[in-house]
Amino acid sequence: MKTLGKSLKRPDAITKVTGKAKYVADYQVKNMLVGKILRSNIAHGHITKIDVSKAKALPGVVAIISADDVPDIKFQPTGLPIASYPEPGMHADKNILTNYVRFYGDEIAAVAAVDVLTARKALELIEVEYEELPVYLNPQDAMTEGTVEIHPDSKNVLGRNEFTIGETDLAEAFERCDLVREDEFMVNPVQHCQMENHIAYAYMDEKERVVIVTSTQIPHIVRRVTAHALGLTANQVRIIKPYIGGGFGSKTDVCIEAIVASLTLAAGGKPVLIDMEREECMIGTRLRHAIQFKIKTGVNREGRILAKEMISVSNTGAYASHGHDIASKGGGNFFRTYPAELVTHFEGTTAYTNLPPAGAMRAYGIPQVNFAVESHMDDVASALGMDPVVFRKINMIQEGFVDPLKRNMVIENIGLDQCLDKAKDYIGWDKKRKQYSKCQTGDRRRGVGIACFSYGTAVWPYDLEVAGARMKLDPDGTLQLTMGATEIGQGSDTVFCQMASEITGIAYEHVLIEHINDTDHSPFDTGAYASRQCYVSGQAVKKAGLEIRNQILERAEHLSGIKVKDLDIVAGQIVEVNSKRLVISLMDIALKSYCSMELFGVIKSEVQVDVRSTAYAFGASAAEVEVDIKTGRVEILNICNVHDSGTILNPMLAKGQVHGGMSMSLGLGLSEVMLFNDKGKPLNNNLLDYKLPTIMDTPDFGVEFVETYEPTGPFGNKALGEPPAISPAAAVRNAILQATGVRVNQTPMNPQSLFERFTLEGLI
Amino acid sequence: MSLRIHFSVNGTHKELLVESGETLLEMLRGRLGLTGVKRGCSVGECGACTVLVDGLNVDSCIYLAAWADGREIRTLEGLADGDDLNPVQQAFVDHGAVQCGFCTPGLVMTATAMAEKGIKLTRDEVRRELSGHLCRCTGYQNIMTAVEAVLED
Structure with missing residues (x-):
């Protein structure tokens, strides 16, 4: 290759370091109105009265809209992917504005005014009365018989699927095992926190079309979905996407485009800008799903997995967004990385609750399932008295694997084994594992941990690519x-x-x-x-x-x-x-x-x-940590990711992707969590109280690649953007296990939660 | 209430009427069109809006425009000399420190202030100096590499 494979510089780098790159906010349109959204201050209930008359009378207010002013059309704010169950588009459960509030921050009205202060003042003048309903924050509460349905006829279940792969009866297969272990895990919700909040402005052009300039990852889909929500045809809407300040999946949903378009329509086509505040963006867009897992694995004496089962319950919050796809994708992932010899069973459920809606976030549910599965793998290995690396090697997917979940495609070009070896060598596994396995009694204890992953590229065969x-x-x-x-x-x-x-x-x-x-x-x-x-x-x-x-x-x-x-x-x-x-x-x-x-x-x-193919990317993380027992603080002494993403097309950029993904995984594992009180009110939707990793929290990252050649990729390449965000958290969890002997089965593993666990376990 | 202020921005003298509650961020973006200054949080948590005021890096979202009276303001737009980037800008380009680019303006300003002081810093000290900036794309690694490369020269 002449040009590919080289660390060439970004064509937009100079534009970005000189301040010339224009993001949505930088297009300074003359006489642009300021749009603001009125969000509910309860998490569940009917609006019994909404009075906008005082707000309307405020000088400088140009338009006010509430649920009755927008089309009564339900839409699904995402376009793709829509999994093969039951049929596309069935999760159209969202209105542009609502009279029925489903989470704290739900969109109930919007204002366009001449400036920010007037718009804010107008929001304060809108009078809203609610009839409050019980608030359900977790799937178990929401799915209890007799609870109020957040969406009609749903029983608060958005989606459910199960599969069994293998001829042997599950119970019988477990009986044939020499050792069976069962564990439960909980991955808590986090937020994307891309540096540029969601932002969009809209106006009507000379042909009376609605033009929306927006920070989105999916312009063509936004056009279709927004047009549908507005009751327009697709060609009456035009979407323009300039430079984007990050997305990580939060911008694969129509979050504000239909609202800002409704405002411009209400304001006679005048330009209106909605530039979200950070506090608003952290609850009013999307979260990463909180998912609970129950995993059961049966092995024989040699460490071969004979049977396994996973039951996962995912919390999608108030609206479907990407539907049940995220939980469902986790099932396939569970099946694939370490295939069981006899049988694999998966049951996944996604529930509606009164949390803010969860949607796509980098690696689409796989970081959650990976934390559970890779932690569980270490727990099974320790029950067997087997080295976690050896246990993984015995069970990992092998070339020639036929995948019944992917139309019986044959998976080849698997660099997982080499990734694991490289990760192991990078961290000095053999020596350190032995060294740290000696009884540690001091306040600061060390351990090494490892985790692997697999990840499918693109969405075929569930959707056309x-x-x-x-x-x-x-x-x-x-x-x-x-x-x-x-x-x-x-x-x-x-x-x-x-x-x-x-x-x-x-x-x-x-x-x-x-x-x-x-x-x-x-x-x-x-x-x-x-x-x-x-x-x-x-x-x-x-x-x-x-x-x-x-x-x-x-x-x-x-x-x-x-x-x-x-x-x-x-x-x-x-x-x-x-x-x-x-x-x-x-x-x-x-x-x-x-x-x-x-x-x-x-x-x-x-x-x-x-493109009617997919390809699996693989990789491994290894981490060495020091745990301060008295404070519950975890210091990462060394950490690396090794990736098989096929051909590496630009090493400098590829490493940049890996660094960012690793940081995101460490955030999920160690510090980040969206907190709510028992009424569903968000408690830390800002960048001070929400513990996004800072440069002080972030270690140096080791990055290596195992370059396989993927024949279905245009240049031998396969997924790289999301995979780095998958496995570091589990590697750290497993390193904490070696250091302390404590199995931490919940994220984030922050000082408070570790302190409580260590106290409970008698370490403090 | 409006106030008349005199200040310089990127070497040019300015005289403006500003509102008493107006932030420096709003003034630079709204009145002067310096949109390289980014708004990420409005409350001094993310550092995207960092500019230099008399050589000191400040969050322009929590710095009143009125306080700029008599001061020298520098923004990202004023760093390059024609097509020649300043050393920090060049290092960000060369070391892959830019991804989405939204945190970049603030970080480049802080790193420029560090570089102009000409003090040798350890890696930990560099981290501390940059700790007022959040970035979600890079895991900070290439930013560290770029800033260290400038400080070493």
């Missing part, structure tokens, strides 16, 4: 690239430029990518989620690039008489393959394609691909 790309050779020989895929900070635009350069032979610096997505102009692509873009959208770049290259070489053949097959494009020149002799410069061809009598015809291509 589509992407589009457009290329055009400009008169100066530079290549314009327009993608439907969305750059949200992760670096996909960089890698798309590298791919285009790799395929066409045009220098990387001469590939210019359009960073703005615009549903009027960008090719169709579903957007940034499921670690799909380099894998799926990369196919579109490859296909378009091949077409462009071919067109260029055909022109060169026409001019020179040398056959296409004997020509190549190298550093902006068309050369003869054998002699390396210059035939014509790319610039010449490009210019001629615009103005030559003979060669006219702009060189361009536009392609759409649908």
Whole structure:
């Protein structure tokens, strides 16, 4: 590879370090109104009265809307993925504004005013009376017989699925085991905390269409969903996505777009901006699902897993968002990484409660299931008296694995074993494991822990995977690239430029990518989620690039008489393959394609691909920790992630993804949790009380790659964006177990929870 | 109440009427169009809005515009000399310290203040100096590498 595989710099880096990069808030539209959302201050109840007359009378207020002013249309705020159960679109449970409040912070009215102070004042003047209903914060309470249904006819169950894989009866299989162990785990809710809050502005253009400039990961889906919610057709809505200050899944939902669009419609098409406050963003968008797990594993004397079962209960909060998919995906993951010899059983339930809605967050439910499964693996290994690495190696997925959950695809190119070896070596496993296994009695105790993961790329076969790309050779020989895929900070635009350069032979610096997505102009692509873009959208770049290259070489053949097959494009020149002799410069061809009598015809291509495959990424984390018994504080002495993501397309950017993911996992494992009182009122929805890892909390991260070649990926690549956020938390948990002998089965493992546990266990 | 203030921003003298409750962040973004200054939390928790006031890094979201009277303000927009980035900007580009770029303006300003002091710092001291900034993309690692590279030169 000429361009791919190199640590080339981001095309947007200079723009971002000089302050020129424009995010949604930076488009300063003249006479823009300020939109603010009135959120409920109870978690569950009916609005019996809402009076906006005083607010309306306030000078400077241009529009006020409540539930009666918006279409009575229920919509599902996500577009994809929708799993194969029971049918797409069945979780349309959200109105733009509601008369029935389902969580503390639910959207009940919205105001557009001339400035922020007026808008805020107007919110205060809206009078709301409620008839309060019981508040359910956990699935067990919500699913109890006779409780109030948060959504009609749901029994507060959003989705449920189960599967059994293997011929043997489950009970019989457990009976045949030499050892059976059962554990319970709880992963608590966290929030994305991308640095840019959700923000969008909307206006009506001269054709009376609603234009929404928004910070989203999924522009095309936002268009469809918003249009549906507003009772419009898709072409009456246009979505523009400029630079985005991070998303991590929170921006794969329509959170404010339909509200801001309703405000502009109510304000006669005037531009209206909703720029969320941090406190609002942390409850008014999405959370990561809290999930409870019960896992039972049966092994034989040699440590082979014969039977296993997982029962998970996921808390989606007030609305479906991504539905039951997140819990359901965890079941497949449980089945796959360490397949049982005889039988695997999974039951997953997703419940509605009165917490803020949970949705997609980096790695889509897998960090939760990984914390449970990888912790449990260590517990089974210790019951067997077996080294956790050895136990994993005996049971891990092997090449040639046939996956009945993925249309019997055969999983090949598995670098998991090598990842585990590398992680083990990085941390000095053999020596340290032995050293720390000696009885530790002091206040500060050390341990090492390990965890593995697997992760599917993109969403096939549950949904169609589509992407589009457009290329055009400009008169100066530079290549314009327009993608439907969305750059949200992760670096996909960089890698798309590298791919285009790799395929066409045009220098990387001469590939210019359009960073703005615009549903009027960008090719169709579903957007940034499921670690799909380099894998799926990369196919579109490859296909378009091949077409462009071919067109260029055909022109060169026409001019020179040398056959296409004997020509190549190298550093902006068309050369003869054998002699390396210059035939014509790319610039010449490009210019001629615009103005030559003979060669006219702009060189361009536009392609759409649908990708009907998936590929599994693998990896391992290893951590060494020191636990302060008296304070419950955990210090990470050393930690690494080793990834098999197929070919690494840009090592510097890839490592950056891994660093960020590891930090996110450590946050989930050690410090982050969204807290609510018993009435469902959020207690720490700000960046001071919510313990997002700071630079002081963050250790140096070791990152290594095991490069396999994935034949279904456009360049041998598979998922990388989300996987780093999966396994570090469990590795730390297992290191704490070795250090202290205490099994911590709940996140976050923060000083308070560890102190309480250590007290209970008699360590303090 | 409005107040008339005199100050310099990125080397240019300015005279403005500002509201008494207006923050420096609102003034820089709203009145001067310096949108490189980012708003992440409005309450001094995330550091995205950091600018230099007389060489000191401050959260412009909790610093009143009126306090800028008589002072010298520097923002991200004023760091590069034409196409030449300042050393911190260049290091952020070279070491992959930029992802979504929303925390970048604040971090570059704080690191610029550190670099201009010219004091050698240990890795722990660098962490402490940068600890007023939150970043969700990078795990801070490449930011540390970039800042250390500048401080070593």
